[in-house]
Amino acid sequence: MDEAPSPFSVRVATFLSAEALSAVGSWATIIAIWGYAAYEYDASAADVSLFGLAFALPGVLLGPLTGTVVDRVGPKATLAAAKAVGVLASLALLTADSFHALALLSALHGATMAFSLPALQSMPPRLVADHHLARTNALVSLTDEMAIVLGPAAGGVAIAAFGFRGAFVFDALTYAVGLVILPLVRVRPIAGSTAGGEEEPPVRLRDALAGWRLIARAPLLRRTVACTFAVHLLYGMALLCEPLYVRDTLGRSEEIFAALQTAFGVCLVGGGLLAARLGERLASFGWVALGVGVSGLTAVVYLGTPWLAVAFLGVAAWGVATALISGPSRTLLQRSSPERAHGRVLSADMVAASSAELAGVGLAGGLVSVLGVPWSVTLVGLSVAAWTARVATAERREARRPAPERLEAAPQPAA
Numbered sequence: 447m448d449e450a451p452s453p454f455s456v457r458v459a460t461f462l463s464a465e466a467l468s469a470v471g472s473w474a475t476i477i478a479i480w481g482y483a484a485y486e487y488d489a490s491a492a493d494v495s496l497f498g499l500a501f502a503l504p505g506v507l508l509g510p511l512t513g514t515v516v517d518r519v520g521p522k523a524t525l526a527a528a529k530a531v532g533v534l535a536s537l538a539l540l541t542a543d544s545f546h547a548l549a550l551l552s553a554l555h556g557a558t559m560a561f562s563l564p565a566l567q568s569m570p571p572r573l574v575a576d577h578h579l580a581r582t583n584a585l586v587s588l589t590d591e592m593a594i595v596l597g598p599a600a601g602g603v604a605i606a607a608f609g610f611r612g613a614f615v616f617d618a619l620t621y622a623v624g625l626v627i628l629p630l631v632r633v634r635p636i637a638g639s640t641a642g643g644e645e646e647p648p649v650r651l652r653d654a655l656a657g658w659r660l661i662a663r664a665p666l667l668r669r670t671v672a673c674t675f676a677v678h679l680l681y682g683m684a685l686l687c688e689p690l691y692v693r694d695t696l697g698r699s700e701e702i703f704a705a706l707q708t709a710f711g712v713c714l715v716g717g718g719l720l721a722a723r724l725g726e727r728l729a730s731f732g733w734v735a736l737g738v739g740v741s742g743l744t745a746v747v748y749l750g751t752p753w754l755a756v757a758f759l760g761v762a763a764w765g766v767a768t769a770l771i772s773g774p775s776r777t778l779l780q781r782s783s784p785e786r787a788h789g790r791v792l793s794a795d796m797v798a799a800s801s802a803e804l805a806g807v808g809l810a811g812g813l814v815s816v817l818g819v820p821w822s823v824t825l826v827g828l829s830v831a832a833w834t835a836r837v838a839t840a841e842r843r844e845a846r847r848p849a850p851e852r853l854e855a856a857p858q859p860a861a
Contacts, residue, residue, distance in 0.1 A: 451574060453582040457630055458573055464627040465566060466589035468529070471620030473597020474604060475536065475555065476501070478613035479548050482605055487545035497549040498807075502800050504556035505563070509797035510654035512561045516789025517649040521568035522633050524789075528562035529625040536618035540611055564793040571780050571788065572633035579780065581725035584773035588718035591769060595711035636786050649786065657783075657790030666782045669837055670734060670775050671795050676830050677738045677771060678799040680745055682806020683826055691749050691819045696757065706761050713762040717769025728770060729777045735838035737771040742830035749823040 451458055479497055483489070489497075516524045535554035542548040570582040604612035661667040692703040721728055744767055748760030776792070783791040813822035 452578050453574055453585050457632060458582070460627055461573075461631045462585055462589060464624040465586070466592055468532075468620045468624045469589050469593035470597045470600050471536075471617035472555070472559070473593045474601030474613040475539070475617045477598045477601040478605060478610040479539075479545075479552060482610040483545055483548055486610065487548075489545040493545045493549055496546070497552055500549050500552040501556045501559075502804055504553060505560040505800040506797055506804070508557060508560040509564075509793045509800075510657075510790070512796075513564050513657050513790035513793030514649055514654045515561065516565050516568050516793070517653075517786055520633070520635075521565040521572065521789065522628065522631065524565040525562055525569070526625060526628050528558050528565060529621045529628070532558040532562070532621035533618045533625070536614045536621060539614040560796075563796055564789050567776055567792045568780075568788040569631075569633065570776075571785060572635075573631070576781075577726065580729035580774065580777045581722055583776045583780075584718065584722040584725065584728075587769070587772035587776075588715070588722060590772075591711075591714045591718040595708075595715055649790075654790065656787055657792075657794040660783055660787060660791055661794055664782055666731060666778060667791065669731060670778045670782075671798050672837065673734055673738045673834060674771070674775055674795055675798045675802045676833060677741050677768075678802035679806040679809070680741060680826060680830055682803035683810040683823065684745065684749065684806075685803070686807050686810040687749055687814060687819045687823055690814065691757075691823075695749075695752055695819055696754055698754065702754070706757060709758055710761045710765040713765030714769050717766035718773075720766070721770050721773050728774045729781075730774070731778060732838060734771060734775045734778065735834050737767050737774070739831040739834040739838075740767040741771070742827040742834065745830075746824050746827040750820045750827070752820070 453459070453462070487493075512524075532555070535551070535558050538551050538554060539548060542551055566586060567583075570579055570586060574582045600616065601613045604616045608615070661671050688706070689703055692698050692700075692706065696702065741764060744760050744764040746760075748757055748764050751757065751760075775795075779791055779795060780788055809826070810822060813825065816822075817825070
């Protein structure tokens with residue numbers, strides 16, 4: 447195979463554009479069900495909660511299996527199969543005649559994303575040379591970040607033209623476009639032999655927990671996953687707190703809530719472009735820890751005060767900080783684990799993140815009922831920032847400590 451291309455080559459750029467379009471389609475479906483369909487069917491809080499669980503639980507429950515499949519058959523084949531199922535999952539939503547049915551059928555979408563997410567995240571090391579890896583990971587993250595901004599708009603256009611089911615057809619078409627583009631992508635195969643020349647055994651289902659074992663043994667992997675867990679706990683908490691904050695603390699309308707979300711999305715994309723521009727300079731644990739710590743502090747600025755101007759400043763800074771975490775953290779996970787285990791390590795990180803978001807929703811429910819939104823977010827946000835600073839400090843101390851083998855190899859003084 448020729449030398450690995452850059453992320454700006456025609457094939458890779460076309461692939462990333464198709465993934466961005468697919469992410470926009472998925473967000474359009476979420477908006478169609480969460481907003482418009484819930485209103486049309488007069489959905490209860492329990493129905494909306496069921497929809498959220500249907501999207502999130504497959505990633506938690508299927509995580510070990512999805513990573514094993516990625517490492518067994520390869521990320522490209524897994525991504526292709528997930529997109530084919532995604533087309534069917536989107537069209538299946540057209541058959542639902544109640545919000546309850548929509549929520550249950552959403553589990554198919556959740557299962558699709560449980561396979562497609564670790565597959566997509568395992569692609570960059572096979573697509574580009576290592577010196578392009580950090581920038582490519584940032585661009586992969588940017589596809590999701592752009593979807594947060596463009597997905598609701600695309601969903602709104604489809605819904606205005608064809609009703610909320612129009613978003614499901616649009617989603618199916620975006621999956622199909624990605625499926626057509628995927629054969630054009632060239633991926634580098636993993637070398638299948640050991641140093642002794644013997645073929646390595648294929649990845650089996652009983653190897654599903656290998657990613658977790660690698661994370662437990664490797665300090666850098668462990669710290670990186672711990673950081674992403676902490677920041678997703680904060681995201682899950684914000685999912686419940688944000689609308690309550692705008693309504694009860696700020697005393698503002700849903701238009702202000704939408705404006706705050708737009709500010710977050712625009713700054714998220716801006717931060718994603720900055721991460722792609724800086725590339726390798728952000729590919730260190732120090733930057734990941736800094737991004738998580740700043741996320742904790744900016745969440746406090748956003749949701750911890752009763753002033754609207756400060757809330758806009760906080761949510762904008764939160765968007766930038768969020769964008770500086772995703773790509774660099776995946777670069778660390780990829781470089782710190784064997785290539786043939788990337789799927790399992792990345793799916794373990796996905797499980798940790800999804801579990802943290804579910805835990806964050808539950809934590810927010812308990813804390814907000816006692817402390818209210820500002821004090822609850824302040825408590826958790828400052829805890830995340832302080833804990834991350836402690837982890838980063840411990841990492842720097844270990845980095846300065848001489849390795850044992852170097853001490854043993856040191857010359858002995860003459861007798």
